Amino acid sequence: MARKVSSKSGAAVSLASAEAPAKPAPDAAATAPSTVSGFPIIGIGASAGGLEAFEAFFHACPMDSGMAFVLVPHLDPGHQSLLTEILQRSTAMPVVEAMDQVAVEPNRVYVIPPNREMSILNGVLLLSVPEQARGQRMPIDGFLRSLAEDQAERAIGIILSGTATDGTLGLRAILGAGGVCMVQDPATAKYDGMPQSAISSGYATHVLPVEQMPAMLLELNKTSVFRQKLPAIVPDKALSGLHQVLLQVRSRTGHDFSLYKKSTISRRIERRMAQHSIEDMVVYARYLKANPAEARVLFKELLINVTNFFRDPEAFVALKDAVLPTLLAGKPADYSFRVWVAGCATGEEAYSIAMVLQELMDELRQRRIQEPRIQIYATDLDEDAIIVARSGSYPPNIVQDVTPERLRRFFTKDEAGYKIKKEIREMVVFAVQNVIKDPPFTKLDLLSCRNLMIYLEPELQNRLIPTFHYALKPDGVLFLSSSESINSHPELFLALDRKWKLYRARHATATARLPATGALPRAVEASGKPVEVAFDKPKAANIADLSNRALLQAYAPPSVTTDARGNILYVNGDTGRYLRPAPGLVSTNIVDMAREGLQLELRTALLHASAESAPMLNREVAVKTNGGFSQVNISIRRLPSGAGENLLLVSFQDIAEHDTPPGMPTRAAGRGKRPAASAERARVEELERDLAYVRETLQATIEEAQASNEELKSTNEELQSTNEELQSSNEELETSKEELQSLNEEVLTVNAELNAKIEQLGGIQNDMKNLLDNINAGTLFLDHQLHIRRYTREAVKAYRLVATDVGRPLGDIKSNLDGEDLQAELQTVLDTLIPSEREVRTHDGAWYLARIQPYRTLDNVIEGVVLTFTEVSDFKLASEKARQSEARLAAMQLATEQLARQLSDGIVDTVSEPLVVLDGELQVISANRAFYRYFQVTAAETVGRKFYNLSNGAWDVPALRQLLDNSLRRDQAIDGYELEHDFPGIGHRRLVLNARRIVTAAGTTELILLALVTIG
Structure with a gap:
């Protein structure tokens, strides 16, 4: 339960642990448990998408x-679970599954x-077997709560991806205990439900x-709050810096924390200092002075609201069974049962x-006992917490604290969690409210203030307890936590249950009139003795007041x-002659208490006076008293009231026998029958008035009955309409039920298909494993x-790979390749998506074909890369051979061709007729000596030319060109082609040309052998 602490100037703090430690002394509850490990214990919770977050966390954690x-x-x-095996690949720390009664050790990872x-x-x-149903379990909350209670300010909670x-x-409990709470950035979480919450x-x-979380944890581990436990008394050197910080907070927010326990407030301040990497409080005080916003953040840090439903369930059982029935016993229906919950948090x-x-009111109703009206006042200094409390909306996690019966009875389920029903909210x-500075509520039957005083200095505790005593009625009950007590003021309270700290207020003469002012009363002296409260008597009575009373x-x-x-609200004088207690249940209604003869007149007069503003004066009525009737005048006047209430003053005055009633003739002594006649007329008039009243009453009753009948008809029509709407809603619910059943069947079908798919994928995975193991090809799958x-x-x-290398960069692994670095080529394939192949050689002389291809999913x-x-x-050796x-x-063929060429050249040179060899482009490759001699040209002028x-173009004859082209392309020979032409230097000649197509041994080069025969 969040608790507020206020000082003289109005400072207030709400700092309570998630579960109040059950220790007898308040100081013990305000400090960390005695058995705290010498190292931080990190509780990490995750749900959907948590595996990726776990791996990323431990990849970055040393x-x-x-x-x-x-x-x-x-x-x-x-x-x-395979989580331990999977996470072991991400960290060098031992990852083990937690076992019962195992002591936590540093540099180890434990998995539930x-x-x-x-x-x-x-x-x-x-470890324990869960008691709740599968869908209602909150294992993360449960562990983080116990971690906060066990490790106090050393506890660190982390929430990762999940729904x-x-x-x-659980984080609220750790924060209340002074620990640190980290949450994954929702933008980086696969599922942001838990982080967002x-x-x-x-x-x-x-x-x-x-x-980034491991680096922040290492920074936090350097702070004093994690290195060693804070002493109960802050050293003088640190006290100066603490006072400077508190001075800045007071100047910025108006709240003074000087009377708050120094050890606890120091932990809160150091937590803010750690977030700004500040180690000296004096430096932090200067930082507060330069940054006003930080002072307000620090103030909110000191107003942490930590609470839960039915904290210490046995305490609430004692409250319900032993205390509240006694307080409620004998209370009438119009009684207001007042309760104050101080420091209510959310x-x-x-x-x-x-x-x-x-629940107690329901029991009284079942026993047909009128229950009183309940009024609960809940106050807190934190406006944000009050806003949450007024909304009455809470997360689904409250199922750990509220029984299923109470959840059904007092809550409604919605998408966000649970919402308090209207009857409880009202x-x-x-x-x-500032519980120290502001005036308290008064005339209380029950005051609950739990886990507040354990955070106060004794001086402030001694001022707060008398205030609670003043606020309670005589025999009212004070409800504290198991860590608090009233030992400094035993004379003010009587213990009802010392274990669960239930006390009954004792109001003596000296303590019943304590003032409720801003400066809280002190009920004891420094020596511990009760202070006798003396009240000064007035020196002189108020003369006007005494005169009016007389x-x-x-x-x-x-x-x-x-x-x-x-x-009846107030009685003045003796009204016993006119009013008396009515038999049956106690009633204070004047008509019920009126004696015989007054009831009809009073009822009529009250109706008349309520409807009209004019008073009714001196209405004569015969009232039966002591066996006879006596005449009484009744007067009813309306009283002015500033509160808007309609108050009536009813006065009674006896009529003496010698008095003449108003409107009656004067009695004459000495006339014998005159008084009797007058009495008879008076009796007749009285009976006529009674008859008229009865008629008026009957008419009013008839009109009221008719109006009630009309209202009943209207109500009946509304009920019929509501019934039809309920029937329609019921039909819609039936339809929805059928749709849900159909949806359930579809889900079952989909589930069966998914199971079949999982089995199929399992078989494919097995096939793939055997395939990769038997293809005798090394394969590496790499990510982005x-x-x-x-x-x-x-x-x-x-x-050189081992099993723990999975997840490591390939560049960190030493290869067996001779001078080969595939890193750049892998990145190129990843960037361009173009496959690559190359031959590589290992240190032992083996050759491999390295093929790099992009890794594509089924969705492309x-x-x-792969x-x-x-x-x-073997292929490389065969290729080399x-x-x-x-x-x-090729060398042999070259030598043979060279020999053949030399032989052919010798044969051509020995021929006496001119010969020339042409290539496919009709370019001269060679010619014999007869050709050079006959046409008087040199080899330089001939070889290599067209x-x-x-x-000078003597051979450029179209018919000859066509014959040579046909000979080359169509394998046609030229026989006896005659050519006459004037050749430079030799004159006119007549030649016969013969040509043949020649194919080399390689079958690629095509040549033409052209022979020239001179005929004149």
Whole structure:
């Protein structure tokens, strides 16, 4: 329960742990438990998407951080968890599944087993079988609460990716104990339900991406709050800096925390200092002076609201069974049962008391006992907490604290969680109040203030307890926490239950009139003795007041003041002759208490006076007293009231026998029958008035009956309409039920299909494993950062891989390749998506074909690259031999061709007729000596030139060109072609040309052999 602490100037703090430690002394409750580990214990909770977050966290976490990590994910209770095996690949720290009674050690990771709940006590993990149904379990909240109670300010809670709200209440407990709460940035979470819930509730001290959390933990581990336990007394050197900080807070917010326990407030301040990397309080005080916003944030840090429903359930059982029935006994229906919950935080404790009282009211109603009216006042200094309390909306996590019966009875379920029903909400009035500075509520039957005084200095405690005593009625009950007591003021209270701290107020003469002022009263002296409260008597009586009282007593008639319905509010004088207690249930209505003869007149007079403003004066009525009737005058006047109430003053005055009633003739003594006649007429007039009244009453009754009948008809029509709407709603619900049943069947079908798909994928995975193991090709699967995702056993021949290398960058692994670095080529393929191949050689001389291809999913999404190594040593050796054989064969062919060419050249040169060899482009390759001699040209002028260009174009004859083209392309020979032409230097000649197509041994080069024969 959040608790507020206020000082003389109005400072207030709400700082209570999630579960109040059950210790006898207040000081013990305000400090950390005696058994605290010498290192921080980190509780990490996650749900959907938590595996990726866990891996990212431990990738960035060093193995020698000096901290212990306890993981609480949501696991399937029916399947064995593989989380420890998976996370072991991400960290060098040992990752183990938690076991019962195992002491937590630093630099280790503990994972909760499936279908277990886990808590921690004195640094030892405790496992238990869950009691709640599968869908209602909150394992993260449960562990973080126990961590906060066990480790106090050393506790650190982290919430990662997940759905719903599990972990929010656990962070609230850690924050209240002085620990640190980290939440994954929702933008980086796969599912942001749990992070968003913790952030929106205001329980996140750090919102970071997962990768940055280990670095922040290392920084926090350097602060004093984690290095060693704070002393109970702050040293003088630190006290000066603390006072400077408090001075800045007071100047910025108007609240003074000087009377708050220094050890606790120092922890709160150091937590803010750690967030700004400030180690000296004096420096932090200067920082506050330069940054006014930080002072307000620090003030909110000191107003942490930590509470839950039905804290200490046994205390509420004692309150319900032993205390409240006694307080409620004998209370009438119009009695207002007043309760004050001081420091209500977000309203859980106020609503808890309201639910207990409502249950008692239901029991009284079943026993047909009139129950009183309940009024609960719940106050807190934190306006934000009051806003939450007024809304009455709470997360689903409250199922851990509220029984299913109370959830059904007092809450309605919505998408966000649970909402308090209207009947409970209307019982509680929430308000912002400083419990120390502001005046308290008074005339209380019950005052609940739990876990507040343990955070106050003794001086402030001694001032607060008398205020609570003053606020309570005689025999009212004070309800404290198990860590608080009233030992400094035993004379003010009587203990009802010392274990659960229930006390009854004792109001003696000296203590019943304590003033409720801003400066709280002191009921004891410094020596501890009660202070006798003396009140000064007035030196002289108020003469006007005494005179008025004497006149009223001597001359005013007996009268009563009533409301418009006749309920008596005040009695003046002796009204016993006219009013008497009515038999049956006690009633204070003037008509019920009127004696015989007055009831009809009073009822009529009250109706008349309520409807009209004119008074009714001196109405004569015969009243039966002491066996006879006597005449009485009744007067009814309306009284002015500033509150808008209709108050009536009813006066009674006896008529003496010698008095003449108004409107009656004067009695004459000496006339015999005259008085009798007058009495008879008076009796007749009285009977006529009674008859007229009865008629008027009957008419009014008839009119009221008719109006009631019309209202009943209208109500009946409304009920019929409501019934039809309910029937329509019922039909819609039936339809929705059928739709839900159909949807359920579809879900079952989809579930069966998914199970079949899972089995199929399992078979495919097995086939793929055997395929990769038997293709004798090394394969490496790399992600976008070229980190190893998976590899086959043959890949170790190219890279020196071990099982723990999965997840590491490939560049960090030493390869067995000779001078080969595939890193750049891998990145190129990843960037361009163009596959690449190359041959590589290992240190042992083996050759491999390295093929790099993009890794494509079934959705054609690139998620990395695949590197395969196929051994090609045998192929490489065979290729080398074939290459050498081809080289030798080519050399032999070259030598043969050279020999043949030399032979052919010799044969051509020995021929006496001119010969020329042309290539496919009719370019001269060679010619014999007869050609050079006959046409008087040189080799330089002939070889390498076009045949048509020789001898100044003498051979450029179209018919000859066509014949040569046909000979080359169509393998046609030229026989006996005659050519006459004037050749430069030799004159006119007549030649016969013969040509043949020649193919070389390689079958690629085409040549033409042209022979020239001179005929004149």
